[in-house]
Amino acid sequence: MISKRAFLSGLASTTALALVPARVRAQAPDATLFTNVRVYDGMSDELTELTNVLVEGEMIKDVSPAADAAQEVPRIDGDGRTLMPGLLDMHVHLQWNQDPAGFLTARPDYIAALALSESEATLMRGFTSVRDTGGGILGLARAIDEGLHPGPRIQASNAAISMTAGHGDLRPRSVRPRAFGGPPFTE
Template identity: 45%
Template sequence: MKRIVLAAFGLLFIVMPATAQQPAPMTAILFQNVRIFDGKSGKLSGPSNVLIKGNIIELISTEDITPERGTIVIDGGGRTLMPGLIDAHWHAMLIRPTPLQSITDDVGYNNIVAGDEANDTLMRGFTTVRDVGGPVFGLKRAIDEGVVNGPRIYPSGAIITVTSGHGDFRQLSELPRKPGTLSRMEEIGGSMVADSPDEVRLRVREQLMQGASQIKLTAGGGVSSPFSPLDVSTFTDAELRAAVEAAENWGTYVTAHAFTPKAIQGA
């Protein structure tokens, strides 16, 4: 029996690598008769053809391009072809619902709504977005794996804030904060409260562990938080430095919400 089992495992190790090494078919798309805006020139190109293979622009030519078998051909009809737009300030989980709805509604429903909005965002021409706060890791994964359509997402994870700072959506009934417990907004990954340099480091590292490409914290007040005056500054210098240090150790950066000159200069 032992020899049979070992032989079976040996067969698996022989067969599986051969299967894994087979490259996935590369999708080719040919745009015909388009005028190109490249983001640099102030003028559109003349009528052109563009061949894309996978995620690489293979060829741009004013001459006809003969498509290979299986190539998807799109007749542009003289319309404009341009690079995908990038939205550097996007909140996947906060575009349609209010902050209150994003916290109190069913998490599954909120993710379905966010997925639908992600598809609409892609159809508006945005192929890349930087999500600056919210529980977006699941949506990013679904888009990356082709489960839903949407733009490429660079996630920040939960907004990191201080008690009563912008992004602290708790109600007065949730005070005082009980050490070792999390509020609803923290449990779902919307915002995390950090009131010391050590807490800031912890929350930053948690977001990076989950896949954050950058960190978002709030250096000043905002209009959507119930107890955060717009003209205040939040986080001490030591807390801000702790966030930056932790992000730099990970090879990335911190982006900050800030309205007033003092908040901007502090960040």
């Protein structure tokens, strides 16, 4: 089964639903019926013919032309658009979306604003879950989880791990590397 959030985010006409804050979604109806959609399930190279998708809670209940709800539920007409599971990106940098010099000299609140903008853009590209590698974005993840801002689910790795002089080593050349587990080398 695919989660409701992941499935909803793929439909162009309903992507706006994913932007609704979590505290509002929690008050949303328990079921939603998507009608007149072509489904890409990730298993086949082909889209389905026009069909309906019934979502109850966080789960897909039925995918068929006959899918319907026993009680009256919100219906969203997909108008022939494609509905698909949300995408996952396992290597993103929501904060590192500018040149390194700009990142190192920018104000923290400006960097946070850029990260908010990038998180929403990432969601709108269909990515409902991401792993942010090497960014201090736990505050952003919390804001998204609490429904304060639209964005994908974030699995944060926090501090970057890099080899000495690698792309994550931002020390100046004048700072010598430390011995493994020990103090800095001295001459």
